[in-house]
Amino acid sequence: MPGADKETDLSERIESFLSELKRCGSGAGSLRGSAETARETTALLRRITAQARWGNAGELMEIIRKEGRRMTAAQPSETTVGNMIRRVLKIIREEYARSRGSSEETDQQESLHKLLTSGGSSEDNFRQHFTHLKANVIEAINELLTELEGTTDNISMQALEHIHSNEVIMTIGRSRTVEAFLKDAARKRKFHVIVAECAPFCQGHEMATSLCKEDIETTVIPDAAIFAVMSRVNKVIIGTQTVLANGGLRAVNGTHTLALAAKHHSTPLIVCAPMFKLSPQVPDTPYNHTKLKSVDTILYIHILSKVNAHCPVFDYVPPELITLFISNIGGNAPSYIYRLMSELYHPEDHEL
Amino acid sequence: RLPEHVQVDDPAALKKLAKKLERQQVPLRSDYGYKVSLFSHLHQYSRKSPPTLQISIPATVIHPSIVRLGLQYSQGIIAGSNARSVALLHTFKQVIQDYSTPPNEELSRDLVNKLSPYISFLSQCRPLSASMGNAIKYIKKEISNIPSQCKEEEAKGKLQACIDSYINEKIILASEAISKYAIEKISDGDVILVYVWIHSERKFRVIVVDSRPRLEGREALRRLVKKGIRCTYVLISALSYILPEVSKVFLGAHALLANGYVMSRVGTSQIALVAKAYNVPVLVCCETYKFCERVQTDSFVSNELDDPDDLIVTRNGKSHLENWQTVKSLGLLNLVYDVTPPDFVDLVITDLGMIPCTSVPVVLRVKNVDQ
Numbered sequence: 001m002p003g004a005d006k007e008t009d010l011s012e013r014i015e016s017f018l019s020e021l022k023r024c025g026s027g028a029g030s031l032r033g034s035a036e037t038a039r040e041t042t043a044l045l046r047r048i049t050a051q052a053r054w055g056n057a058g059e060l061m062e063i064i065r066k067e068g069r070r071m072t073a074a075q076p077s078e079t080t081v082g083n084m085i086r087r088v089l090k091i092i093r094e095e096y097a098r099s100r101g102s103s104e105e106t107d108q109q110e111s112l113h114k115l116l117t118s119g120g121s122s123e124d125n126f127r128q129h130f131t132h133l134k135a136n137v138i139e140a141i142n143e144l145l146t147e148l149e150g151t152t153d154n155i156s157m158q159a160l161e162h163i164h165s166n167e168v169i170m171t172i173g174r175s176r177t178v179e180a181f182l183k184d185a186a187r188k189r190k191f192h193v194i195v196a197e198c199a200p201f202c203q204g205h206e207m208a209t210s211l212c213k214e215d216i217e218t219t220v221i222p223d224a225a226i227f228a229v230m231s232r233v234n235k236v237i238i239g240t241q242t243v244l245a246n247g248g249l250r251a252v253n254g255t256h257t258l259a260l261a262a263k264h265h266s267t268p269l270i271v272c273a274p275m276f277k278l279s280p281q282v283p284d285t286p287y288n289h290t291k292l293k294s295v296d297t298i299l300y301i302h303i304l305s306k307v308n309a310h311c312p313v314f315d316y317v318p319p320e321l322i323t324l325f326i327s328n329i330g331g332n333a334p335s336y337i338y339r340l341m342s343e344l345y346h347p348e349d350h351e352l
Numbered sequence: 353r354l355p356e357h358v359q360v361d362d363p364a365a366l367k368k369l370a371k372k373l374e375r376q377q378v379p380l381r382s383d384y385g386y387k388v389s390l391f392s393h394l395h396q397y398s399r400k401s402p403p404t405l406q407i408s409i410p411a412t413v414i415h416p417s418i419v420r421l422g423l424q425y426s427q428g429i430i431a432g433s434n435a436r437s438v439a440l441l442h443t444f445k446q447v448i449q450d451y452s453t454p455p456n457e458e459l460s461r462d463l464v465n466k467l468s469p470y471i472s473f474l475s476q477c478r479p480l481s482a483s484m485g486n487a488i489k490y491i492k493k494e495i496s497n498i499p500s501q502c503k504e505e506e507a508k509g510k511l512q513a514c515i516d517s518y519i520n521e522k523i524i525l526a527s528e529a530i531s532k533y534a535i536e537k538i539s540d541g542d543v544i545l546v547y548v549w550i551h552s553e554r555k556f557r558v559i560v561v562d563s564r565p566r567l568e569g570r571e572a573l574r575r576l577v578k579k580g581i582r583c584t585y586v587l588i589s590a591l592s593y594i595l596p597e598v599s600k601v602f603l604g605a606h607a608l609l610a611n612g613y614v615m616s617r618v619g620t621s622q623i624a625l626v627a628k629a630y631n632v633p634v635l636v637c638c639e640t641y642k643f644c645e646r647v648q649t650d651s652f653v654s655n656e657l658d659d660p661d662d663l664i665v666t667r668n669g670k671s672h673l674e675n676w677q678t679v680k681s682l683g684l685l686n687l688v689y690d691v692t693p694p695d696f697v698d699l700v701i702t703d704l705g706m707i708p709c710t711s712v713p714v715v716l717r718v719k720n721v722d723q
């Protein structure tokens with residue numbers, strides 16, 4: 001039966017995606033960029049919409065939520081998966097509302113008012129069936145995919161607005177967004193980049209060699225020298241793993257030190273983050289750090305048992321230390337992030 | 353007068369140095385690799401080409417133990433300002449032992465002249481540290497104070513005794529005094545963060561912070577574990593993760609400058625900065641012989657550039673920076689020291705007691721009056 005084939009095919013794809021996610025986290029699989037993960041998640045969600053069996057919007061949202069919970073459980077630190085799921089859920093709500101003829105947007109704006117007056121969940125429970133809903137949702141997801149493909153370019157296009165000539169820019173570790181940003185600016189302007197290597201994985205080395213290919217003057221420094229050279233730096237431009245709901249960051253370890261040093265020298269800290277990294281999570285210590293033991297830092301095997309070694313992967317950077325967010329929709333202050341988030345995700349989807 | 357090792361970008365100064373070294377028959381060491389433009393006024397040497405390669409064996413002008421010491425410095429076998437000063441003083445003892453006054457010369461003047469090429473050679477191997485500079489000044493002063501009617505054997509004996517007492521008082525006993533003061537500051541159950549080595553015995557937990565490329569924390573870790581202290585080990589990038597657990601931070605110093613700035617291993621200022629942000633007290637342990645009359649406000653004007661090849665690392669079988677010399681616009685920066693502003697430091701523990709950072713010129717003045 002074609003229906004059953006489609007379903008098994010779909011569940012196979014979901015399973016393989018889940019195992020990919022799990023492998024990436026343990027470091028065994030290839031390290032993919034978040035953009036790729038976002039695209040694959042969205043493509044998978046589109047496939048679910050197309051191939052799964054559902055009768056109305058409510059059922060579709062349930063299926064997606066269920067799969068979404070499994071995906072986020074497979075790799076909690078990869079927040080783009082959860083973000084894309086929430087985007088798609090929002091798309092479904094919007095398309096449903098549009099099919100019904102009411103406008104969902106006024107509901108959003110008056111949400112505080114609604115909270116005070118109605119005090120309960122919305123009376124709309126998405127049970128109505130619309131024939132064109134599937135096509136509309138798939139079309140909207142396609143638009144989302146196009147948007148995802150253009151994010152890095154949209155961010156890089158703003159590079160020349162922020163980098164002038166003969167500047168010294170500092171960055172840490174490796175971020176594909178920042179790489180593209182700097183390379184775009186380097187086409188027209190000459191500036192100097194200092195890359196902090198970000199031990200123990202030393203991804204800064206890759207970043208430096210990649211920047212040098214475009215003839216950008218690059219210097220690699222060890223993490224210990226960040227404060228020492230900060231006095232000569234004009235701007236700090238970094239990427240991040242996640243942008244949290246309060247405007248803070250969950251970024252690679254060492255970023256908090258970098259942010260503090262920049263604050264001390266009153267150097268602007270610019271974060272290049274596409275919108276799909278924006279997550280409704282709030283800073284919460286247990287989830288902030290993935291503990292990873294890096295074999296290289298432990299040299300003396302015989303004292304290994306008597307010593308605790310810590311190797312956190314992420315740092316939390318509070319919003320007070322950040323000057324500007326550059327995303328594919330333009331530049332924003334950290335205090336505006338909450339508003340952007342309310343436009344991207346529906347409040348009921350914050351908890352999947 | 354500006355020291356030579358911060359005038360590398362001045363061709364006139366370089367010429368002067370070359371002439372002086374030629375006169376003293378000390379080999380001139382050439383810089384290695386692409387230097388980051390901000391540091392073009394400093395030397396950058398490679399460990400693979402020590403100046404000892406250019407000396408003929410047996411060396412006629414330079415005493416063999418000085419050659420050995422120079423090699424140990426340039427290869428990093430002896431590292432750390434205390435170790436370097438002690439090794440220097442022991443070597444000078446040997447030199448004085450083997451010295452014999454030529455006829456018609458006075459020991460007090462000739463010995464000082466003999467020491468000059470040795471000092472030039474050692475500074476070619478590795479720029480002298482502030483502590484070594486102070487030790488050399490002390491020795492020179494002692495030598496020139498030898499009265500002319502003093503017999504050679506007696507003079508030599510006196511000098512050896514002076515050096516021994518200097519090492520004993522200023523370095524060994526000073527460390528013990530500092531440990532005693534430091535112990536007072538540690539309470540039971542504290543969690544201490546160290547970036548350098550100290551010794552004591554209360555019940556506390558130690559977190560050792562380490563940084564690439566030297567990874568000196570591993571040695572400290574080994575010694576602490578031997579003493580049975582519970583230890584944790586992190587790299588410096590994990591600082592903001594570990595600091596909420598820490599009650600005090602102990603740092604070592606390479607030198608204390610007259611304007612209150614602390615010059616020490618690179619990364620110290622970062623630790624002090626983040627500790628300040630988390631309101632953790634920062635204590636610096638430093639012997640008084642490391643106090644220095646220089647002033648400095650940033651880590652650029654006077655520093656040391658270590659071998660840039662140390663930054664190369666292999667992960668997963670790939671080392672991205674392996675051929676960094678061939679890549680046109682790439683520079684590697686391996687700084688050795690940095691300066692910490694005094695507002696990050698809460699207390700300095702010295703052998704004279706516990707003083708704030710800004711009291712350094714007072715101590716220097718007292719010491720000068722004593723002498």
